[in-house]
Structures are given as C-alpha cells and as structure tokens.
Amino acid sequence: MTAPFSPLRGAFRSVWLLRGCSTLGSQLLAFALGLHLYQVSGSALDLGLLGLVQFVPSLAFALPAGQLVDRFAPGRIAMLAQLLNALAAGALLLPVPAGVSIVLVLYAAALATGATRAFEHPIHTALLPSVVAEGDVSRAVAWVTSVAKIGTMVGPIIGGALYAMAPEVAYGGALGLFIVAALLAATLPGRSEKLAQLSGLRAAFAGLHVIWRDRVLGGAMLLDMLAVLLGGATALLPIYALDVLRVGPVELGFLRAAPGIGAVAVGVWLTYRPVARRVGTVLLSATAVFGALTVAFGLSRSLPLSLVLLAAIGGADMVSIHIRSALVQLRTPAELRGRVGAVNGIFISSSNQIGAFESGLTAYWFGTVPAIVLGGAATVAAVGVIAMLVAPLRRTDDIHTVTSIARQRR
Known part of the structure; x- marks a missing residue:
C-alpha cells in the first residue's frame, strides 16, 4: 500500500x-x-x-x-x-x-x-x-x-x-x-532509467508532433491560447483604473493583485479537491466562465465589484491551468515531456505577449471598455467553436485513465 x-x-x-x-x-x-x-x-x-x-x-x-x-x-x-x-x-x-x-x-x-x-x-x-x-x-x-x-x-x-x-x-x-x-x-534525483531518444530534426520537433497528433492536448493548448489572446483584460488595467474607474495607483495595485488572490484561493482548494472527472467539460466551462467574467468586468463601474470579478477571473484561469498542466504531464510519454513542455511554454509566452498587444490595439481602435467586452465575448465564442470541433477534448473524462496517441503507438 x-x-x-x-x-x-x-x-x-x-x-x-x-x-x-x-x-x-x-x-x-x-x-x-x-x-x-x-x-x-x-x-x-x-x-x-x-x-x-x-x-x-x-x-x-x-x-x-x-x-x-x-x-x-x-x-x-x-x-x-x-x-x-x-x-x-x-x-x-x-x-x-x-x-x-x-x-x-x-x-x-x-x-x-x-x-x-x-x-x-x-x-x-x-x-x-x-x-x-x-x-x-x-x-x-x-x-x-x-x-x-x-x-x-x-x-x-x-x-x-x-x-x-x-x-x-x-x-x-x-x-x-x-x-x-x-x-x-x-x-533532486537523476533519471532512474535511460529513456529512448530521437535524433536530428525529428527530435527537435517531437513535441510539436505529439501535440499535433493528440487532439486533447492540442485542443487544450489552443483553448488557453485563444483565451489569453482574446480575453487579456489585465493588460489594460492601468487605463481602466485611471480612465474608467477613476481611481489612483493604490487602487490599481489592488486591481493587479486581485486575479492572483483568486487564483491562489482556487489553487488551495484544488490541492484538496483536484479535478479528476469530466475534465474536458470542466476545462471548457472554466474558460467560458473566464470570458463571461471578463465581459462583466468590462461593464463594471464599481471598484469593489471589479475587484471581485478580477479575483473570479483569476480563479477560473487557475482551473484551466490546473487541468491543462495535468493533461500535459499525464498524456505525454516520459521521454518527450521536456519537449512537449517547451511547446506549451511557447504557446503561453507568445499568447501573453501578443495578447497584450491585441488588447492595446483594440483599445486604441474601439476604446477600453469595448475592447474588454469584445475580448471576453470572443473568448466565449471560441470555447463554443473548440467544443464543436475538438470532440475528444469535450469527451475527456477521468484525468488518470486517458492515454495519448503518442503512448498508444509506442
């Protein structure tokens, strides 16, 4: 035992x-x-x-x-x-x-x-x-x-x-x-066993190959990338605080901290009650909630309400991070975890940087509030599209029994 x-x-x-x-x-x-x-x-x-x-x-x-x-x-x-x-x-x-x-x-x-x-x-x-x-x-x-x-x-x-x-x-x-x-x-311990290794260009792009073949991993990463690209309201927080809520730098500090507070609170809950069943549905739902809360945040004119909404946004994002990270580690063959993790890092880093640029550009074109609202609504729409197009992700149930294509074909 x-x-x-x-x-x-x-x-x-x-x-x-x-x-x-x-x-x-x-x-x-x-x-x-x-x-x-x-x-x-x-x-x-x-x-x-x-x-x-x-x-x-x-x-x-x-x-x-x-x-x-x-x-x-x-x-x-x-x-x-x-x-x-x-x-x-x-x-x-x-x-x-x-x-x-x-x-x-x-x-x-x-x-x-x-x-x-x-x-x-x-x-x-x-x-x-x-x-x-x-x-x-x-x-x-x-x-x-x-x-x-x-x-x-x-x-x-x-x-x-x-x-x-x-x-x-x-x-x-x-x-x-x-x-x-x-x-x-x-x-930390070294490797307990020697893992099979690829060579040449095949080795360099093995992580991309796994994600391309595995629709669950690919769908989860695409979902996160679109949510960050489209729903990046936090990039506009300085403008939102000064021009929409008309508050100062102290309040801006609280607004910046609110998503982290929500994420930590949900993270502590997940340490005791991790998502183990219906993970595909929960992942899609959490991302849709993230988008809907972003729309509500964009429409808010109250500092206390905005703080609550940002904390809830951080909590919804934490659920998504939790499930996606577990899927990456459980569905990837041991000899390819580093490379798949690298591709996941590229998705996250690129979407954060480009998402901040996209938020700034749409705010310049349409205004701060319309940019936040449109971004949140687009995130909800993206969830619907991915749910229809990536059925394996939607049907994923027990996180500990799913097996990736890469593992099946070894």
Whole structure:
C-alpha cells in the first residue's frame, strides 16, 4: 500500500520549494530591472525593449531546452538554470566598469534570465511525474501552481519594499533566492532509467508532433491560447483604473493583485479537491466562465465589484491551468515531456505577449471598455467553436485513465 500524497515529504517538497524560490526570485529581479532601467534612462521605449530582450531568447531556446531536459536529468538542468539566474543577479551587484552604460548591463541581465525562462516549462513538465505517483500528479500540479501564483502575487510587493532601501538590496534578495533554488534542484534525483531518444530534426520537433497528433492536448493548448489572446483584460488595467474607474495607483495595485488572490484561493482548494472527472467539460466551462467574467468586468463601474470579478477571473484561469498542466504531464510519454513542455511554454509566452498587444490595439481602435467586452465575448465564442470541433477534448473524462496517441503507438 502506497503512502498518501504529502507536499512536505520526499522529493516533491524540493520541487515545490524550488518553484516557489525561483518564481519569487524572478519577480524580485524583474521588478528591480524594470524600475532601475526607467530611472536611469527615463525612456518608455527602453522599458518596452526590456520585455522584448527577455522574450526573444525564451522563444529561441524553447525547443533546444526541451531536448536537453529530455536527454539529461531535469533536476540538473534546473540547477544550472538557477545558477545562471544567480550570476545575472550577482553581476548587478558589481560596480559598472568605466565606459560601460548601466543600461547595457541591465539588458544583459534581462537577456540571461530570458534564456533561462525557456527551461521553466520543460523542467516542471518533466519533474513532477518523476517525483510523485501518477495518481497524485493532478494534486501535485495544484500545489506547484499555487506556490508559483503566490510568488507572482507577492513578488512585486516585496520587490518594491527591498528596492525602496536600495536597488542592490532587491538584487541581493533575488541572488539569495536563486542560490537556494539551485541547491534544492541539486538534491533532486537523476533519471532512474535511460529513456529512448530521437535524433536530428525529428527530435527537435517531437513535441510539436505529439501535440499535433493528440487532439486533447492540442485542443487544450489552443483553448488557453485563444483565451489569453482574446480575453487579456489585465493588460489594460492601468487605463481602466485611471480612465474608467477613476481611481489612483493604490487602487490599481489592488486591481493587479486581485486575479492572483483568486487564483491562489482556487489553487488551495484544488490541492484538496483536484479535478479528476469530466475534465474536458470542466476545462471548457472554466474558460467560458473566464470570458463571461471578463465581459462583466468590462461593464463594471464599481471598484469593489471589479475587484471581485478580477479575483473570479483569476480563479477560473487557475482551473484551466490546473487541468491543462495535468493533461500535459499525464498524456505525454516520459521521454518527450521536456519537449512537449517547451511547446506549451511557447504557446503561453507568445499568447501573453501578443495578447497584450491585441488588447492595446483594440483599445486604441474601439476604446477600453469595448475592447474588454469584445475580448471576453470572443473568448466565449471560441470555447463554443473548440467544443464543436475538438470532440475528444469535450469527451475527456477521468484525468488518470486517458492515454495519448503518442503512448498508444509506442
């Protein structure tokens, strides 16, 4: 008889703490980088380029990162990634050499952390099934996703407090967290068995092949991508707060935190009651609720109501993340988890970036409120289309008994 799942026992504890430390460290560093850059350059363009500098390497290295994670122990790859993050944070604590612009140093740190970001999804996709039993993956996903959401939520608050003391204090805090994360990754076990490996171009695009063949995985990722692309109301929060609700920066801070609070609350619930049955229906329903709540948020003129709606949006999104992450890990062959995780990361990163651009463009064309309302309505419509076109996703029931095409044909 196997022992019941516990988040504070065995290798999973290290995985959970690793995710928390790495997420919080990344949030501290990202906050300090952005504010420091704007203070020294005073250029909104420089600030925009900072995001591009981080996005390009994360996209360029995504597929190679998936191959490396599948070939070597994901814990060792995670340790190296966290050490590179630590080097980037540590470099910002050193005096800037004469004749070198601080802006270039900040961009170099952003470039390094953007490269390590490419490894995030492959590592965590491969790690969880290697440290917990298959029947516990869904619950483990909820624990790991919740701690990441907590880090995302409190990171800017802690980063602001540390940066107020001095930028070096924020960079030092990030450095310490990255070192702890690297030490935790070093304690994770290596591979217990040698997995079959592909070679050449077939290996590079194996993750894409799995998702293309598996309509459940492909449908789930397409659903998430469309929801983020079309329903990205959070990208317009500064405009919404100032021009629609007519509130100040303090209220804007609460609006930004509200989705994270809702996500953490639902995430804690899912650690005890993970979605295990009728997962396709629940995934489609949660995404439709996400779109409908976005429409309601766009129409709201009350700060308390808007806060509640944003928290509910974050909760609905958490259900979607929980199911999609569990599907990716359970339906993917062990030797391909890194590469499928890399493709999933590309979907998420691209949709976040392009979704923010789409929201800004539609707000410029139609106005802030119509952009939010139209985006939410389009999300609901997209759910209906995918539900009709991707029947295997709609019919998926027990999350622990589904088997991917790739596994069936091995």
